[in-house]
Amino acid sequence: MAKDDPTMRGIRSRNETDGRLRDTRDDKHAGTLEKQYNRDFGVRSDMHVDALLKKAGVQSVSKLIKGGTGKRK
Numbered sequence: 001m002a003k004d005d006p007t008m009r010g011i012r013s014r015n016e017t018d019g020r021l022r023d024t025r026d027d028k029h030a031g032t033l034e035k036q037y038n039r040d041f042g043v044r045s046d047m048h049v050d051a052l053l054k055k056a057g058v059q060s061v062s063k064l065i066k067g068g069t070g071k072r073k
Contacts, residue, residue, distance in 0.1 A: 033061065039070035 030052045031045025043052060049061065058064050 033064075034070070037065055037070075038072060039065070040072075041070040 028049045029045060030041055030043050030047040030049060033049065033052075034040060034045065041052060041056075043055070053059065053061070053064060056064055056067075056069050058067060058069070064070075
């Protein structure tokens, strides 16, 4: 699978119906995001992303990262 957007980090598939990028799964663990983005969100690594987003008060992982949430390791 080719990376179709040079600004994207990694390879993400697109939705078949409208071509938009698929969202990050909500049951992904916060520890995975901490490793991927080299951040420390100050939560347990087994916390789900949807709970982390609610706790931070944001609606997407990109807003979580761009908003400066979590300390850089």
